[in-house]
Amino acid sequence: MLTLFAPEVWTADVDHAFIGVRMGARMTVVRLPGGGLWVHSPIPRTDALQAAVAALGPVEFLVAPNLMHHLYAGDWAQAFPEARLYVAPGLPAKRPDLAPAGTTDRPGPWGDVLEALPLEGQPRRGETTFFHGPSRTLVAADLIHSLPSTNHAWTRVYAWMARLEATPCVDLPVRMLTADRSAARRSVDAMIARAPERLVVAHGPPVAADGAEVLRRAWSWCG
Numbered sequence: 033m034l035t036l037f038a039p040e041v042w043t044a045d046v047d048h049a050f051i052g053v054r055m056g057a058r059m060t061v062v063r064l065p066g067g068g069l070w071v072h073s074p075i076p077r078t079d080a081l082q083a084a085v086a087a088l089g090p091v092e093f094l095v096a097p098n099l100m101h102h103l104y105a106g107d108w109a110q111a112f113p114e115a116r117l118y119v120a121p122g123l124p125a126k127r128p129d130l131a132p133a134g135t136t137d138r139p140g141p142w143g144d145v146l147e148a149l150p151l152e153g154q155p156r157r158g159e160t161t162f163f164h165g166p167s168r169t170l171v172a173a174d175l176i177h178s179l180p181s182t183n184h185a186w187t188r189v190y191a192w193m194a195r196l197e198a199t200p201c202v203d204l205p206v207r208m209l210t211a212d213r214s215a216a217r218r219s220v221d222a223m224i225a226r227a228p229e230r231l232v233v234a235h236g237p238p239v240a241a242d243g244a245e246v247l248r249r250a251w252s253w254c255g
Contacts, residue, residue: 033084034061037238038167038230042088046075060171060232061085062146062164068092070142071115072162073101073173073234074108082111091115093142096130097173098159099123101234106130116141120158136160149223151175153216154209163226170228170243175220176200176250178236200231200239200250213254220251 034042042061060072069085070093085091091112096102096119106129109117116133118140124132134140137150137160147163149170161172178200210216224244231239231246239246 033081034088037232037240038164038169040064041164041167041169041171041230041232043232043238044075044081044084058232058234058238061088062171063089064092064142064145070146071095071108072171073097074104076104077107077111093118093140095136095162096120096123096132097136097161098157099126100157101173102127102130120160122155122158146171147226149226150219151216152219153212153214154206155211156209157206161223163223163228165226168227168229168243169232170223170226170230170247171232173234174206175223176231176233176236176247177203177206178233200233200236200246202250202253207253210254217251217254220247220254224248 034044037043040063044059046057057075059075062070064070067089069089069091071091072095074094092115094105094108094115094117096105098120099122102123105117117130118134118136119130119132121135121137136148139148145165149161149163151159151161157174159173161170161175163170224247228243229241231243
């Protein structure tokens with residue numbers, strides 16, 4: 033249900049398909065120094081998952097990190113009404129049903145323990161990543177993708193068309209969403225400069241070691 037990934041960092045995975053492509057999805061939970069929880073990119077809520085999260089501490093913050101990863105934010109906000117919701121810039125216009133406390137592109141009230149690092153140059157995605165300094169973990173949604181071997185025919189066809197690899201990469205659709213490569217390069221360089229040891233992403237296995245080097249290789253196409 034919840035897997036300890038790094039000190040004070042947990043993940044939860046779920047089967048997920050987008051346009052028929054089976055890539056799975058992942059939520060990240062960080063326990064802050066005060067004991068409260070920061071929940072990134074919520075996945076479908078179940079009673080069991082809600083109970084497992086609540087057992088770690090009170091949910092203080094919910095984060096919808098980009099314009100794609102927001103489908104379940106409202107449900108989690110209803111389940112944890114005391115939590116404050118922070119969303120990607122532009123999402124309030126797309127999801128007027130949500131009532132966010134703020135946007136993710138600015139320093140959050142969770143303090144320096146999670147540094148907001150926006151990925152510029154992709155306005156149609158609007159992603160912000162977060163660096164958890166105590167565990168040297170970069171928490172992201174669609175910064176990189178990977179797809180382990182699968183027997184699902186359409187997923188394999190899509191992976192070939194999208195240049196989606198088994199190792200962490202930036203696939204073709206995401207590259208096409210990069211409107212300003214110079215801005216994106218500066219953003220990724222700022223992430224690499226934090227020397228993350230680990231990377232958590234929404235699709236594909238998380239990276240448990242050499243995170244900065246993995247990120248550098250995955251984004252080497254963007255000069």
